[in-house]
Amino acid sequence: MNEFQAAPGKTAIVVGGGVAGMSAACALAEAGLRVKLVERRGYLGGRASSYRHPGVDEVIDNCQHVLFGCCTNLIGFYQRIGVAERIRWTSTMTMIEPGGRRTPLKSSRWLPAPLHGLPSLLAAKALTRDDKMALAQAFRKLMQPVPQDSPETLGAWLKRNGQTPGAIDRFWRLVIASALNADVDGIALPYAAKVIRELFLNSAEAGSMGMGTVPLSELYAGAEQFLREHGGEVVFNASVEGAVWDEETSQWTLATRTGEQLADFLVLALPFEGTAQLLPHMPPADGVDALAGQIGKHEHGPICSVHLWFDREITDLDHAVLLDREIHWMYNKSRLQPWRKTKGTYLELVVSASQKFAALSREEAIDLTVRELAEFFPEVAGAKLEKAALVKEVRATFTVPPGIDAARPTAISPWPNCVLAGDWIQTGWPSTMESAARSGHLAAEAVCAAMGGACSYLNPDLKPKGLMRFIRRKQQNSMIFLSQD
Ligand SMILES: Cc1cc2nc3c(=O)[nH]c(=O)nc-3n(C[C@H](O)[C@H](O)[C@H](O)COP(=O)(O)OP(=O)(O)OC[C@H]3O[C@@H](n4cnc5c(N)ncnc54)[C@H](O)[C@@H]3O)c2cc1C
Structure with missing residues (x-):
């Protein structure tokens, strides 16, 4: 908890009810500001949201969202709004080959980091001896720091470092490139190394x-309750169309479809294309053209998800990585969300970096998914598909090609008392909920700093453990050295 409390009556408007906007709004409310979170839609979550799908009459996520233990700001945000216990954690990732052979990748309890994953890598049936050797070499090399401005792509690095076709297809493409939602040739090496x-x-x-x-x-919904309990509110169905800064009163006036909103501070927590749309309707200021230039360098990557309800049990796994096919990730929602009391099984299949898949029609996408799924789980062949839904998110994430960091602005905006947030701003993280939560915490710190207060909302990274404790990055020249402590 921060000591700093804003002077009574200070107000802030946060535009955008995604993870970035919610985390900024909750941190500012905790700092004592009266906060209004203004969201265009009728619900919170932005690109990470759920809704009742009319075609299947079920509440579904726009796509399964996963987080990891290293997502310290997202977890901190969940703790702040009291929903952290609604996350189920696992340390096993099961790869399945067509035909059904399973390879569980899990952590050893006995070996120190970074060796904790080694026994299951060595035992992996889905990888040949050469694949395993290549991967072990690559992991060892990526313990070395990669300069953040490296112009190399992951694809070029994999070629240069003797990665086998098996290691590329079954690990780099499937696990790493799909986490970054792009092909290996479109990913900056530092992001893959991270x-x-x-x-x-x-x-x-x-x-x-x-x-x-x-x-x-x-x-x-925990964020809405938190804001209300801290004197704030969420304004739904209010698309912000422009803003005016009054120098005399030091106040912002926002024009929304449902009327005007006034505040001392403004946080724009929008995706890059949403920020671009607002720029012509913001006051002229030095730096606006530069910001527009940065935004122009960003591109989207699509993600598709197929939701299937079968009349019987299909698998005893909660989730799996599916090898060598179009579909990549399987999530067993019946097991992850048992309160659904699904008769049979509700599975969600996710296809990342899915330009080709996104071009399919609904019927084609569902047929392909069911056909491929049957190769991994024989029960599918005899099961009845009760209902199905396809969700295509063409603007799912921003891509991270070499040079993208120069196009990610900091929280500081061209305007007074206005800061930027959103997963795409300078956080060091790729397009994830963690990046969004980090950006929100950075934005809250910037607002407190503008009020003359020092507060810290950015949660620190987890400390490396085991042998990784002794590998430190030397900030100046990016060399590794053994720590003395
Ligand atoms: C299909 C899919 C799968 C993903 N999987 C994962 C995953 O597994 N793990 C992970 O960490 N991340 C994942 N992501 C990425 C993650 O969802 C995003 O990085 C994160 O949610 C971005 O949050 P944000 O707040 O920056 O932006 P957004 O979520 O885009 O929020 C912006 C908000 O602003 C609102 N808005 C826009 N314009 C206006 C306006 N003019 N006025 C008012 N409101 C406005 C929008 O409606 C939206 O609610 C996935 C994304 C998608 C789409």
Whole structure:
């Protein structure tokens, strides 16, 4: 809890009810500001939300969202709004080959980081001896720091470092590229190295995976309650169309479809394209053109999810990574969310970096998914598909090609008393809920600083464990050295 409390009566408007906006709004409310969170839609969550799908008459997530132990700001935000216990954690990731052979990747309880994943890597049936050797070499090399401005792509690095076709297809493409939602040739090496270190090297705790036991919007309803309890409110169905800064009163006036809103501070917690749409309707200021130029360098990556309800049990697994096919991830929602009391099984299949899949029609996408699923789970062949839904998110994430960091602005905006948030701003993280939560905490710190207060909302990273404790990055020249402590 921070000591700093805003002077009574100070107000802030946060535009955008995604994870970035919610985390900024809750931190500012805790700092004593009267906060209004203004959201265009009728519910919270943004790109991480759920709704009742009319075609299947069920509440579904727009897509399964997973988090990891290293997501310290997202977890901190969940703790603040009292929903952290609604996440179910696991340290096992099961790979399945067509035909059904399983390879569980899990952490050893006995070996120190970064060796904790080694026994299951060595035992992996889905990888050849050469694949395993190549992966072990790659992991060792990626313990070395990669300069953040490296112009190399992951694809070029994999070629240069002797990665086998099996290691590329079954690990790099499926696990790492799909986490970053792009092909290996479109990913800046430092981002891939970060994912490897956080999920596989730093500690078993950092790499453990979390999945919600409730739909996303139900999880985020905790933010609305938190704001109300702290004197704030959420204004739904209010698209912000422009803002005016009054120098004399030092106040912002926002134009929304449902009327004007006034505040001392403004947080724009929008995706990059939403920020671009607002720019022409903001006051002229130095730095606006530069910001527009940065936004222009961003691109989207699509993610698709197929939701299937079968009349019987299909698998005893909660989730799995599916190898060598179009569908990548399976989540067994009947097991993850038992309160649904589904007769039979509700499965969600996720396809990342899915340009090709996103071009399919609904029928084609569902047929392909069921056909492929039957190759992993024989029960599918005899089961009846009761109902199905396809969700295509063409603007799911921003991509992280080399050079993207120069196009990610800080929280400081061109305007007075206005700060930026959103997963795409400078957080060091790829397009994730953690990046969004970090950006929200950074925005809250920037607002407190503008009031002359020092507060810290950014949760620190988890400390590396085991042998990884002794590997430190030397800030100046990016060399590794053995720590003296
Ligand atoms: C299909 C899919 C799968 C994903 N999987 C994962 C995953 O497994 N793990 C993970 O960590 N991340 C995942 N992500 C990424 C994650 O969802 C995003 O990085 C994160 O939610 C972004 O949050 P944000 O607040 O920055 O932006 P957004 O969620 O886009 O929030 C912006 C909000 O602003 C609102 N808005 C826009 N314009 C206006 C306006 N003019 N006035 C008022 N409101 C406005 C929008 O309605 C929205 O609610 C996934 C994303 C998608 C789409």
